[in-house]
Ligand code: HEC
């Protein structure tokens with residue numbers, strides 16, 4: 791069950807290289823689906839931002855779409871036809887079918903038998919947000935949940951994330967750390 795340390799080390803090296811490179815160029819992590827879906831937008835963007843399909847594996851989308859009547863405590867049910875269309879879209883564009891950095895790293899750190907419900911439950915997400923402590927999210931009236939990517943990433947809706955540009959409302963950066 792232990793996470794492959796070689797993968798973790800490789801990822802940390804990649805993160806470090808990414809940070810130095812972006813000082814000059816701002817290299818964004820791009821996750822936006824290459825194919826968009828009207829059904830996905832209509833069914834899934836009324837309560838929160840539209841999450842890119844590449845941020846979770848196909849099995850997570852399958853599980854979520856079969857339980858929409860109890861979706862994190864809300865009822866997000868749609869007609870059977872819309873459900874089938876959105877499920878097919880999400881699986882077609884899921885992490886396994888995306889060769890970009892986010893999807894590859896996220897899958898690489900996921901156990902074979904793991905089916906995350908939250909993007910923020912994944913090991914890769916946790917590694918990237920190591921500097922972001924629970925009180926800065928749960929205890930922060932302008933954030934409240936990691937699900938609100940857009941509270942800290944101004945281009946989250948466009949599927950663009952960058953560590954240099956990321957902010958935490960009510961906190962500021964001091965010597966590489968976040969302070970109140
Ligand atoms: C009726 C409101 C509602 C609708 C409609 C809805 N959701 Fe959600 N969704 C929620 C709530 C509430 C949460 C939990 C947010 C939290 O924990 O802060 C959530 C969380 C999520 C998460 C986890 C976010 C994270 O941080 O990883 C994903 C992924 C997600 N929804 C996908 C979908 C998809 C796909 C659809 C369309 C089929 C959809 N949602 C439609 C209310 C909704």
Ligand code: HEC
Pocket residue numbers: 808817818819845892909910918919920921922926927933935936937938939940941942943951952953954956957958959
């Ligand atoms: C409370 C604010 C906050 C929320 C909410 C948040 N993030 Fe972040 N995120 C950050 C910060 C701050 C960093 C940079 C951390 C660092 O510099 O160590 C970061 C880094 C990242 C990176 C790495 C970017 C790079 O350049 O390598 C990605 C990708 C990312 N976040 C995605 C997400 C996604 C997807 C969500 C929503 C599911 C999310 N974040 C929610 C604050 C947040």
